[in-house]
Amino acid sequence: MAPAVPRSGDAIFANVERVNAELFTLTYGAIVRQLLTDLEEVEEVNKQLDQMGYNIGIRLIDEFLAKSNVTRCVDFRETAEVIAKVGFKMFLGVTASVTNWDSEGTSCSLILEDNPLVDFVELPDTCQGLYYCNILSGVVRGALEMVSMKTEVTWVRDMLRGDDAFELQVKLLKQVPEEYPYKDDE
Amino acid sequence: MQFFGSSEISPSPPLPTASGNNAHMMYVFNRNGVCLLYREWNRPLRTLDSNQDHKLMFGLLFSLKSLTAKMDPSSVEKGNLGVPQLPGQGCSFHSFRTNTYKLSFMESPSGIKIILVTHPKASDLRESLKYIYNLYVEYVVKNPLYTPGTPIKKLLELGLDFTSKAFDVRVDVQISEAASAMLFCAQLIIDLLNLIWGEHYLISFYLEDKVRVVYTVELN
Numbered sequence: 121m122a123p124a125v126p127r128s129g130d131a132i133f134a135n136v137e138r139v140n141a142e143l144f145t146l147t148y149g150a151i152v153r154q155l156l157t158d159l160e161e162v163e164e165v166n167k168q169l170d171q172m173g174y175n176i177g178i179r180l181i182d183e184f185l186a187k188s189n190v191t192r193c194v195d196f197r198e199t200a201e202v203i204a205k206v207g208f209k210m211f212l213g214v215t216a217s218v219t220n221w222d223s224e225g226t227s228c229s230l231i232l233e234d235n236p237l238v239d240f241v242e243l244p245d246t247c248q249g250l251y252y253c254n255i256l257s258g259v260v261r262g263a264l265e266m267v268s269m270k271t272e273v274t275w276v277r278d279m280l281r282g283d284d285a286f287e288l289q290v291k292l293l294k295q296v297p298e299e300y301p302y303k304d305d306e
Numbered sequence: 307m308q309f310f311g312s313s314e315i316s317p318s319p320p321l322p323t324a325s326g327n328n329a330h331m332m333y334v335f336n337r338n339g340v341c342l343l344y345r346e347w348n349r350p351l352r353t354l355d356s357n358q359d360h361k362l363m364f365g366l367l368f369s370l371k372s373l374t375a376k377m378d379p380s381s382v383e384k385g386n387l388g389v390p391q392l393p394g395q396g397c398s399f400h401s402f403r404t405n406t407y408k409l410s411f412m413e414s415p416s417g418i419k420i421i422l423v424t425h426p427k428a429s430d431l432r433e434s435l436k437y438i439y440n441l442y443v444e445y446v447v448k449n450p451l452y453t454p455g456t457p458i459k460k461l462l463e464l465g466l467d468f469t470s471k472a473f474d475v476r477v478d479v480q481i482s483e484a485a486s487a488m489l490f491c492a493q494l495i496i497d498l499l500n501l502i503w504g505e506h507y508l509i510s511f512y513l514e515d516k517v518r519v520v521y522t523v524e525l526n
Contacts, residue, residue, distance in 0.1 A: 178454055179447045185414050186436075186443040192415050266416045298417070300368055301339040302361055 129209025132187050136210065145239045152252060162249040169251070173258020174265075181263040184210065196292050197221070199269070200228045203260065203290075212236055220289075229276060232286040243280045251275050257288060268296045330407060330423045334442065336455060337417025339364045342446075343458045367399075367411055367419060374399040400432060410435060418442065 155165045188206050193199040204216040214236065220229040237253050251257075257273040264271045270293040277287035334343040341360040354362065401410040403426050410422045412435035420435050420442075446452055 181416050182414065182418065182439075182447045183443045185416055186440045190415075268417075298337065300365070302365065 129206040129215065132206070132210045133213060136187065141213070141236055142239075145236055148237050148255075149241060156247065162247055166249075166251050166254050169254035170258040170261075173255035174262035176255070177259040177262020178266050180211070180259060181266045184263065195225065196269070197225055199264070200230065200290065204230050208232070227289065227291040230288045230290060232288070235279070235286050238280060241280060248281070251278065252280050253278070253286065260288070260290060268298065270294050270296060330425070332423070332438075333360070333363055333421040334458075335360075335364050335419040335421070338455065340455060341457065363421065367421065370402075371399050371413070401430070412436065412439065414439060
């Protein structure tokens with residue numbers, strides 16, 4: 121039997137159930153607004169968004185793998201390409217591009233021209249330190265951790281702060297090989 | 307002892323009837339060896355208690371996977387046997403067959419392992435395993451009350467065993483007759499009716515990928 125061919129992001133996006141984009145944007149905005157009211161500290165909100173994203177990411181990875189039929193990626197370059205082209209397309213409906221590879225191939229940037237989370241959003245002066253889309257960095261970190269890659273994901277450029285695009289830097293810290301979980305003497 | 311050409315010595319199990327179950331057992335493990343789900347439909351002999359049985363199964367597959375990857379004649383670089391595998395090396399082991407059963411295996415890159423033990427004459431079950439993985443995603447991963455890494459079981463005190471029962475229903479459709487799955491659905495609805503008072507509930511069941519049956523349960 122021929123091995124399953126990985127499906128393109130567009131094909132999967134056409135097949136999954138979709139919700140209204142404005143509903144999604146406004147719901148996310150309401151969540152961030154509520155977090156700001158509850159926690160008040162901008163740093164706390166950033167951390168909480170990252171944690172929420174992490175919890176989403178550890179579950180999202182299974183859905184991604186089930187729907188997209190990707191086989192294991194051979195190296196980090198391929199992983200980043202798959203995230204940008206298939207992953208973002210499948211879940212957010214936009215593709216990202218991958219640039220800025222460092223010399224060892226362990227760090228790259230994902231550039232999002234168009235981000236559905238930030239439609240209609242402006243940051244007021246009181247929240248200037250807020251990373252509004254921090255949930256995305258948590259999602260990428262959580263998902264990669266479930267496929268044995270420990271990463272660090274940070275925002276380099278943020279359109280809400282005046283830059284011209286969204287740039288997410290993904291840095292691979294280490295790959296954790298699978299270990300036999302039981303002790304040998306049992 | 308088994309000699310070549312003498313398969314009559316150890317009788318093969320009775321052929322499955324047209325409407326019966328083909329599967330004997332199913333296991334789902336996560337990457338840490340926790341058995342998330344164990345279902346048996348036809349298991350005449352139990353030699354170990356369930357804990358040891360799960361460990362044995364997990365260990366067996368872990369070692370087999372490692373062994374088949376190292377023995378792979380088409381891969382370029384191989385570590386020594388016993389060195390833990392880096393992610394990036396695909397799973398080269400799909401199934402093995404003995405005189406009395408066939409064991410089919412699938413592992414996702416996130417470490418979820420699905421194992422089906424069936425009749426030895428069963429055909430290649432990779433599609434079925436992928437289907438089960440999809441069900442796992444739909445009903446277990448997406449359930450907000452489920453904590454990843456724990457066994458799949460009853461989640462609400464009220465007895466709304468929606469997750470694990472729905473999961474069971476889907477598996478039953480795949481493996482046995484659709485008719486008995488419909489009966490199971492009806493039974494589930496009756497159970498829910500007994501539990502929920504005075505509320506409207508919308509329950510949707512997916513029967514096959516394309517047909518979607520939606521039940522509205524309404525009570526006084």
